[in-house]
């Protein structure tokens with residue numbers, strides 16, 4: 001009876017809103033999975049890529065991971081993984097180092113791939129009668145790469161770890177068609193998609209646990225991982241930071257009235273992140289006069305860890321209603337950049353730059369945008 005845990009996209013080192021607490025949150029989620037694996041005494045752990053948020057994680061992030069891998073090692077529980085798109089730097093991945101010192105098995109190492117003419121023999125590891133192979137989250141010609149793979153299938157249960165989005169999930173973001181997956185596996189452990197997704201291929205499960213914490217506010221939702229016992233799969237939810245959305249209609253309000261209304265509608269909380277979306281059209285003054293610091297201080301007093309205020313749906317008194325056209329233009333720009341191969345952070349930066357080009361900005365808006373861009377660039 002084989003028992004294992006499958007998680008992924010842990011993005012250690014990630015912060016939202018530059019909050020140190022958020023970095024701890026990502027670690028806490030990772031630790032919960034390791035705690036579970038040890039408590040359940042599983043045979044092994046599978047991670048489907050993006051252990052780290054960047055290819056050059058800071059030392060304290062590396063130290064955290066190493067201490068968790070050591071906990072597993074002491075219990076005799078191996079950790080199988082592949083490098084996700086975020087784990088790779090221009091000159092390689094830290095996972096190779098961790099593989100060499102025996103803290104994990106990086107199934108994306110070259111030793112697991114052998115070119116034989118046009119074909120690539122895909123080797124893996126055999127452990128307790130289970131065959132585990134992996135495909136690193138590389139991008140270039142990825143479908144062709146999949147088609148060339150000839151897995152060296154062994155054992156009575158076979159697992160493939162991969163880090164690409166199949167078209168069943170999203171046509172827009174897909175990397176591969178499900179049909180290019182190599183046949184003969186009993187469990188396809190997917191990564192890269194940050195929400196839970198489950199389907200099948202040839203009658204075998206193709207599953208994505210999603211990220212273990214909220215990488216971006218657009219993916220707020222339940223986070224968790226899979227526990228598999230004798231082929232039976234169970235979803236285990238994680239305790240993660242709560243996000244609360246507050247939508248405030250600001251029609252016919254002045255900026256100072258907006259402040260009062262937001263504070264009124266803010267319910268007390270215990271540590272959540274508050275996302276405030278201001279909507280409608282102001283009666284007087286302008287968006288720039290809204291006292292953001294006042295709102296953020298109020299949120300802090302009510303017990304929130306942080307409040308982020310979105311004003312893109314808020315109109316100044318004389319501003320033309322352009323939302324529909326404006327939105328579709330943004331979508332066109334986004335699609336264009338995606339077609340050119342931009343994704344993730346690069347896409348975000350590209351969108352931001354397009355947004356700022358030719359715009360008349362006040363000194364404080366320039367400062368805010370400068371900070372945002374520097375944050376995106378990691379400066």
Ligand SMILES: [Mn+2]
Nearest residue numbers: 009050084192
């Ligand atoms: Mn990811």
